Amino acid sequence: MSVEIEDLKSVKADCENCFGLCCVALPYLKSADFAYDKDSGIPCENLQTDYRCGIHRNLRKSGFRGCTVYECFGAGQKVSQFTYSGRDWRKNKEIEKEMFEVFPVMQQLHEMLRYLYEALNRKEASGIQTNIQQAIEKTERLTHLNPQSILKLDIIQHREYVNHLLIQTSEYVRANVKHDQKQRVKLKKGIDLIGSNFKGANFKGANLRGAFLIACDLRNSDLRFADFIGADLRDANICGANLTGSIFLTQVQVNSANGDHRTKLPPSLEIPSHWLN
Missing domain, CATH: 2.160.20.80 (E3 ubiquitin-protein ligase SopA)
Known part of the structure; x- marks a missing residue:
């Protein structure tokens, strides 16, 4: 078993196919990482009408270093193009609040997938490869649920299930270090x-x-x-x-x-x- 290139692409941010969800759904406080306070659900003032960042090339110099170290692991485009079938929150106000709540849950699922894909490629963990593959398939199924079902997920329980396999993988890899x-x-x-x-x-x-x-x-x-x-x-x-x-x-x-x-x-x-x- 091995991870296909398309699988790896799916857990990497593709901002071109996202409705700027991280720039709206997530809150942040004024700090060394952000220039001002922003509540969840409020668009960043640098988010343009085409969902692009107006200061993308100068984020660090403009006081938004935190944006340069954030990764949605592909959850942005998944929610935008799959979960909501390309319907954006600006033109569809009835889904706005729900979309912003679904996004961070999807982010956690995609983060788990990213780690599971890496675990699957670790030859040291070949003994639990079948279990890792099953976890990948289960997690992928969860990312395909409708918004209401995603919001009802026990994400903590699922993370514990995945984390058990990640710990095992880590132990196998590190046990072989001389x-x-x-x-x-x-x-x-x-x-x-x-x-x-x-x-x-x-x-x-x-x-x-x-x-x-x-x-x-x-x-x-x-x-x-x-x-x-x-x-x-x-x-x-x-x-x-x-x-x-x-x-x-x-x-x-x-x-x-x-x-x-x-x-x-x-x-x-x-x-x-x-x-x-």
Whole structure:
């Protein structure tokens, strides 16, 4: 079993086919990531009539860094073009509120699919491949439900079901990591490491699930085969770090960090443009 290219495209944002849902449905507070407060259901003032962002090329300079590190995992186009069959919220006010409520639920389902697709491609998890495939099929069926049914989903229960398989996958991958004589850093789940200095540290095969790595110095660190699901890498310095083979690392996490041309990423991820400026 393997993941097709079209499957991977389905869990990546396609803003051209979305009605700007993340720019309307989601709230945010004025902070280092956003220039002003916005309530859910209120369109961002930068959202244009064609559902494009008026400052897309200058989001960071304009105080909207948070937008550059958000990923809907393809939920935007799914809700816009499939769930609501191309009906937009501006012309169909009767579906406006419901669409904005469906979107974050769909985002969670698509995020789970993204991780499950990666798990399916991990040869180390071949022993549970059938279970992973079943989870993918079940999750995909949920994304095909009508709006009313989506809003009634027990998303927490389904996430627990999926997470069990993701944890197993992580354990299989990390169990095969050969450690050298250099002591690997050991961390507890969800540990707060904000601003810590880990320059040159050995995190090879580490469990970084839920770790707060905000503004950490991870320059030249060995992060190969580390599990990054839920890890917060905002403003972490990963210049020269090696993240090849890492597990469940997303483009969003990479975008939120600071790296350079020496940073080694998994082939599925791209070097953010702001690293090179």
